[in-house]
Structure formats: structure tokens, C-alpha cells
Amino acid sequence: xxxxxxxxxxxxxxxxxxxxxxxxxxxxxxxxxxxxxxxxxxxxxxxxxxxxxxxxxxxxxxxxxxxxxxxxxxxxxxxxxxxxxxxxxxxxxxxxxxxxxxxxxxxxxxxxxxxxxxxxxxxxxxxxxxxxxxxxxxxxxxxxxxxxxxxxxxxxxxxxxxxxxxxxxxxxxxxxxxxxxxxxxxxxxxxxxxxxxxxxxxxxxxxxxxxxxxxxxxxxxxxxxxxxxxxxxxxxxxxxxxxxxxxxxxxxxxxxx
Amino acid sequence: xxxxxxxxxxxxxxxxxxxxxxxxxxxxxxxxxxxxxxxxxxxxxxxxxxxxxxxxxxxxxxxxxxxxxxxxxxxxxxxxxxxxxxxxxxxxxxxxxxxxxxxxxxxxxxxxxxxxxxxxxxxxxxxxxxxxxxxxxxxxxxxxxxxxxxxxxxxxxxxxxxxxxxxxxxxxxxxxxxxxxxxxxxxxxxxxxxxxxxxxxxxxxxxxxxxxxxxxxxxxxxxxxxxxxxxxxxxxxxxxxxxxxxxxxxxxxxxxxxxxxxxxxxxxxxxxx
Numbered sequence: 001x002x003x004x005x006x007x008x009x010x011x012x013x014x015x016x017x018x019x020x021x022x023x024x025x026x027x028x029x030x031x032x033x034x035x036x037x038x039x040x041x042x043x044x045x046x047x048x049x050x051x052x053x054x055x056x057x058x059x060x061x062x063x064x065x066x067x068x069x070x071x072x073x074x075x076x077x078x079x080x081x082x083x084x085x086x087x088x089x090x091x092x093x094x095x096x097x098x099x100x101x102x103x104x105x106x107x108x109x110x111x112x113x114x115x116x117x118x119x120x121x122x123x124x125x126x127x128x129x130x131x132x133x134x135x136x137x138x139x140x141x142x143x144x145x146x147x148x149x150x151x152x153x154x155x156x157x158x159x160x161x162x163x164x165x166x167x168x169x170x171x172x173x174x175x176x177x178x179x180x181x182x183x184x185x186x187x188x189x190x191x192x193x194x195x196x197x198x199x200x201x202x203x204x205x206x207x208x209x210x211x212x213x214x215x216x217x218x219x220x221x222x223x224x225x226x227x228x229x230x231x232x233x234x235x236x237x238x239x240x241x242x243x244x245x246x247x248x249x250x251x252x253x254x255x256x257x
Numbered sequence: 258x259x260x261x262x263x264x265x266x267x268x269x270x271x272x273x274x275x276x277x278x279x280x281x282x283x284x285x286x287x288x289x290x291x292x293x294x295x296x297x298x299x300x301x302x303x304x305x306x307x308x309x310x311x312x313x314x315x316x317x318x319x320x321x322x323x324x325x326x327x328x329x330x331x332x333x334x335x336x337x338x339x340x341x342x343x344x345x346x347x348x349x350x351x352x353x354x355x356x357x358x359x360x361x362x363x364x365x366x367x368x369x370x371x372x373x374x375x376x377x378x379x380x381x382x383x384x385x386x387x388x389x390x391x392x393x394x395x396x397x398x399x400x401x402x403x404x405x406x407x408x409x410x411x412x413x414x415x416x417x418x419x420x421x422x423x424x425x426x427x428x429x430x431x432x433x434x435x436x437x438x439x440x441x442x443x444x445x446x447x448x449x450x451x452x453x454x455x456x457x458x459x460x461x462x463x464x465x466x467x468x469x470x471x472x473x474x475x476x477x478x479x480x481x482x483x484x485x486x487x488x489x490x491x492x493x494x495x496x497x498x499x500x501x502x503x504x505x506x507x508x509x510x511x512x513x514x515x516x517x518x519x520x521x522x523x524x525x526x527x528x529x530x
Contacts, residue, residue, distance in 0.1 A: 146355075148351060148353055149355055149357060151325060151349075152351075152355050152357075153372060154324075154325055155323040155347055155349040156369050156372040157324075157347070157372065158372045166368070170357070171357075173359070245359075247358050
């Protein structure tokens with residue numbers, strides 16, 4: 001426990017130290033705030049412009065979470081389908097790999113073409129980008145379930161659905177949550193990316209506009225907001241993970257990494 | 258206890274009947290015969306130990322009876338009907354305790370009640386009441402009273418096997434199938450568990466089919482011992498164990514017992530060649 005606190009304190013000092021050094025270097029080297037604003041300037045911008053930024057924050061959060069939720073539903077469905085059937089696994093995997101290797105940036109213009117600019121392409125980008133890691137993890141978890149564990153249920157005469165429900169899915173939970181942590185971050189990237197390209201709302205759009213107006217500290221304020229939201233979402237899913245899959249780590253207090 | 262809940266017919270069919278049953282894995286040149294045509298009958302309430310060298314098909318018979326695999330030829334009847342008909346309620350314990358790591362011992366042991374009829378029907382209603390009490394009573398009988406809310410990784414190998422036995426018995430199976438359940442345990446723990454199993458057997462009188470490498474285990478627990486030959490397996494000896502039950506653990510040091518296990522040992526040594 002003591003060790004844990006020590007690590008937390010050190011981790012916090014590293015973060016604080018990072019900003020202090022940034023601030024000091026900017027002052028010492030006389031860096032123009034058009035190139036790299038000081039953290040203190042960014043903080044002031046954040047504070048004064050917050051009422052204007054707030055709706056954009058909500059917009060980005062909305063697009064991210066909606067896309068993410070859709071992605072989870074689709075990802076879990078496909079994952080369960082191909083994870084429980086050896087045939088489906090073999091048949092569908094190459095196509096999935098093909099899809100996943102497409103850079104998602106390249107998809108945004110197509111989505112804009114189909115759905116116009118705005119919220120829809122942001123949601124869809126967030127969705128598409130997070131499906132694959134979920135599919136891979138769910139199907140791997142299911143496909144690698146120990147036959148011994150399944151036999152326990154089969155000897156009792158359990159149906160396929162009961163085996164999946166009582167053994168396959170619980171056993172896949174650690175994989176699922178590992179993928180959720182990756183997926184939520186990716187969804188976030190996807191939503192902001194789409195906003196940057198084709199939207200008049202959202203943090204991505206704010207940064208784009210601010211950049212073309214040389215409001216550099218506002219660009220960085222947007223970056224800060226993204227970082228904070230990203231960390232918050234990640235931490236939320238880490239917390240859920242620790243609650244649901246504590247058995248896999250034997251209930252040890254694992255640091256949010 | 259079991260007979261109170263399942264009234265048995267006047268002329269009950271044997272619990273297990275194998276008629277010229279064989280199992281072949283794969284086909285063509287790669288085909289592996291796991292079990293040559295074997296015939297075996299087992300009466301209800303009997304305790305049969307199946308011994309033999311490794312790879313002889315002992316576990317194959319168990320997997321056949323538990324409906325995990327299908328026979329390639331021949332027939333397998335449980336209680337006079339096809340194994341797939343689920344005429345007999347089955348409880349099974351493997352060498353690996355196979356507790357589900359995300360469930361507490363209590364919930365692991367309760368699992369069959371969630372899956373098997375008629376318990377399944379009222380599982381949602383009874384899982385916090387009658388079923389919970391039932392699980393706790395059985396855990397207490399094997400000395401795991403205080404471990405109901407522990408997770409599997411918090412228990413020793415011997416304790417896990419006790420829990421495993423509980424899970425195999427919680428739904429009052431007609432047929433208890435044991436696949437080397439004590440193989441991975443040290444001698445003291447093993448002897449303790451033999452006594453626990455004997456108690457549970459005499460208390461509930463299921464039909465027990467035990468697969469084991471351990472001749473003393475077979476001799477101490479079983480009423481009948483079948484010896485199988487090396488791969489491909491065949492039953493080459495079928496003998497009753499006449500010593501009355503319950504048996505004291507000291508029985509394994511009596512001349513009569515030693516003579517019996519010695520006979521089995523020589524038989525197996527011959528068929529291994």
C-alpha cells in the first residue's frame with residue numbers, strides 16, 4: 001500500500017514537473033506564444049473561453065459516446081458470432097483484417113459524401129474505428145476458452161447458449177474490457193478527426209478554426225480538453241474493469257495505467 | 258436420499274450398458290482407435306473402478322457415458338435409453354478441478370442447479386434461499402463450510418477437489434462420473450478424500466464410475482474393478498471387491514487388500530508389454 005502511494009506521488013510530480021519545465025523553458029528561451037504558448041496562458045484561455053467551449057465539449061462527447069456504444073454493440077455481436085464458430089472465424093477473419101487495415105482518416109470523406117458534414121460522420125467514424133479491436137478481443141477470448149471449463153457445463157446437458165452465457169462470456173470479460181479501453185480512446189480520436197475535417201461543431205472544429213485564426217493558445221486549450229476527456233473516459237473503463245474482472249487479477253489493486 | 262426423489266421402476270434397466278461400443282477419432286490412415294468394441298454393464302447404485310495403463314481408453318468410456326463424445330459404432334444406453342435422451346442425471350468431476358475462476362466456491366457448486374432440471378425451473382427464486390442452504394450443507398459435509406465465499410485461487414488443491422466433488426453431487430445425480438479426480442494430490446490428501454467420497458457415496462448411493470491409475474484407490478472405494486488393456490483398450494478383467502463398506506482406511510494395509518492390488522498390478526504389468 002505504502003509503495004502504491006509513493007508511486008502515485010511520483011507520478012503526480014512528474015506531471016506537475018512537465019508543465020513547470022514547459023513554462024520555464026518558454027520564458028527562458030523567449031518562445032513566441034504564436035508558436036508555443038505557456039501552460040499558464042493556456043489555463044487562462046481555458047478559463048475565460050470555457051462558456052464558449054462547453055457546448056463543443058458536449059458535442060464531441062456526444063459523438064464519441066454514441067459512436068462508441070454503436071461500435072460496442074456491433075463489435076460484440078460480430079465477436080460472439082465468429083468466436084463461437086470455427087467456420088465463421090476462418091471465413092470472416094480475412095475480410096475483417098482488410099477492413100481494419102484501412103486508415104480510418106480515408107473513410108471520413110466517403111462518410112461526408114454520404115451523410116453530409118456534421119454529427120453523423122463523426123458518430124460513424126467513432127463507431128467504425130472502435131469495432132475491430134472489440135471483435136478481435138471478444139472472438140479471441142471465446143475461441144480460446146478452455147474446453148475443460150466448457151465440458152463442465154456440457155456434461156450437465158447445458159445448451160450452447162447456456163455454455164456461452166455461463167462460461168464463454170464471463171471468461172471473455174477481461175479481453176472485452178482490455179479492448180474497451182483501447183476502443184474508447186480510438187472512438188475519441190475518430191470523432192475529433194471527423195469534426196476537424198467536416199463539421200462546424202465539436203472540439204475538433206474549434207481547434208481547426210482557432211488554428212486558422214492564429215489563436216494558438218485556444219488550439220492548445222482544445223488539446224488539453226481532449227487529453228482530460230480521454231483520460232477520464234479511460235479511467236472510467238479501467239474502474240469498471242477492476243470491478244467486473246477482479247477475479248482475473250486475483251483482486252489485486254491494479255494501478256490505472 | 259436419491260431414491261426418495263426418483264421412484265425407480267420395478268425392473269430398472271442397468272445404469273450403464275455398452276454394447277460393442279467403439280470410438281475411432283479421425284478417418285482413413287490417420288484414424289486412431291481410442292476404444293475397441295467393448296461391452297460393459299453396470300447396475301444402479303454400483304461403484305465401478307476402471308483401471309489400466311494410460312491411453313487405454315478409460316477416459317474415453319467416461320466421455321462416452323457423459324455424452325461428450327459419440328460412439329463410432331455400437332450402442333450406449335443409460336438407464337435403458339440412448340445417452341442423448343438424458344434419462345440419467347449426470348454429475349462429473351475431472352482430475353483438474355475446473356472451478357470457474359470468476360465464481361465463488363458457493364456459486365461454482367451451485368452451477369448444476371442452474372442448468373439441470375428440475376432445479377433450473379426455480380433457480381431464480383431459490384438461489385438465495387433453499388439452494389444456497391443446500392450448497393452450504395454439502396460444503397459443510399466435506400469440511401469447506403468457511404470457504405463458500407472464497408474464490409477458487411484462494412483454496413488448496415485438496416480443497417478444490419472437495420468443492421469439485423460437491424459440484425458433481427449437488428444436483429443428486431443418478432450417475433457420478435469421476436475421471437482421476439485425486440490424481441494430482443499428495444498421498445495424505447488423497448486418502449482423506451477417499452474417505453470423504455466413500456461417505457458421500459454411502460450417503461446418497463448414486464451409480465459411480467471411477468477412472469483411476471491408483472490401484473489402492475480402486476480397491477478402497479469400489480465394489481467392482483475392471484482392468485483395461487493398453488491401447489486400443491479392451492476390458493480384460495472384471496472382479497468384485499467383496500470387503501464390506503464402509504471400509505476403514507487401515508484396510509489398505511491388510512494382507513487381503515495387498516494381495517488383491519498385487520494381483521491387479523501384475524495383470525496391468527502384463528498388458529503393458
